[in-house]
Amino acid sequence: MKVVVLYDPGADDWTAEDVAAVMEAVDDIARIFSALNHQVQRVPVRHDMRWFNYCRRADLVFNLCEGVRGVAQWEDHVVGTLELAGIPYTGSGPWTTGTCRRKAVANTLLERAGLPVPRWTLAQGKIDDDFPLPAIVKPAAEDASAGLDRQSVVSDRKSLKARIAAMTEQFEEVLVQQYVAGREFNVGIVGDRTLPIAEIDFSTMPEGAWPILTYAAKWHVGSPEDLGSRPVCPAQVPQRLAERLCRLAEAAWRTMQGKGYGRVDIRVDNAGRPWILEVNPNPDLTDEAGLSRMAKAAGWEYPELVRRIAEGALREAQGTKAARELLTAPLTRPAPPAPPAPPALPAARRARAPRTA
Ligand SMILES: Nc1ncnc2c1ncn2[C@@H]1O[C@H](COP(=O)(O)OP(=O)(O)O)[C@@H](O)[C@H]1O
Ligand SMILES: [Mg+2]
Known part of the structure; x- marks a missing residue:
């Protein structure tokens, strides 16, 4: 099988560390398919569309592209192009990546589905005087904790x-959201499996810093906020709460029409009520990231996680291909059945039959 591992090679302002963070997953995943004796190509996505020629010839595109030149919204166009061309690819479709990134859209859909989302508003420069405090102020269409720091x-x-x-x-x-004090959980989903829940333990956060995942906590290894936000998996939670979080995450994933693999971030307030912070399609797939940790707790080593994601994508594509063939085949009206012929008389009686005309 020909596998293309698709990724964003970055923009001029990317540091060597930023590039290395992307290449780590690209190289790991490429090695996994090579070890399975597949032909692998690592293909960077640029606006010149040369990447698409490689994808067209692939049996599977493993999509690690989170944007083009670091611009997150172009990710949707990459996924949309693969979808339109009918090329099997891993992860969610363009509708899901697009709606989940726009937090106001996602929140609206989740609320409409009856799911709990902390009160929020888009702050067009100003905000109602009665908006409850404390509140968190975050960019409405970014991810990876961009724009989040100790003053958020x-x-x-x-x-x-x-x-x-x-x-x-x-x-x-800019989105303003009611701050939910309490425990923070991540629920990972791969195919139709919900993985063991992870928790972010903020107990070692520096004095005076809010217990949230800031940009530094996620990306500056060894920073006080990184050291102050330790993932624990499986999370120590009573069975009933675990069940509740899993069902909630699954409902959110369905609402956002997630496919392949995803992670739902949830906080549980001090009264025990869960609140959805966001749904992440195609979350970070490096071996050190959350989803891999959760997969390990489910008994899958990293290569097994990667293989299952690929297998799910191929299975899905097969159904899609069959459906596409069915829908695009010319629909000719079948000829009406011929009227039944009169029953034939036995040869002897036919000879004796009277003439009628
Ligand atoms: N309403 C909220 N209440 C408490 N903490 C929040 C809230 N929204 C976000 N956070 C904190 O900020 C982090 C990042 O926010 P999130 O909405 O998940 O954006 P991103 O897409 O950048 O990950 C969360 O992991 C959580 O720690
Ligand atoms: Mg998040």
């Missing part, structure tokens, strides 16, 4: 206004 959570009106003003300078859309 505000507990008085003045800081809220100042933070909105500062964020609006940097990001087109």
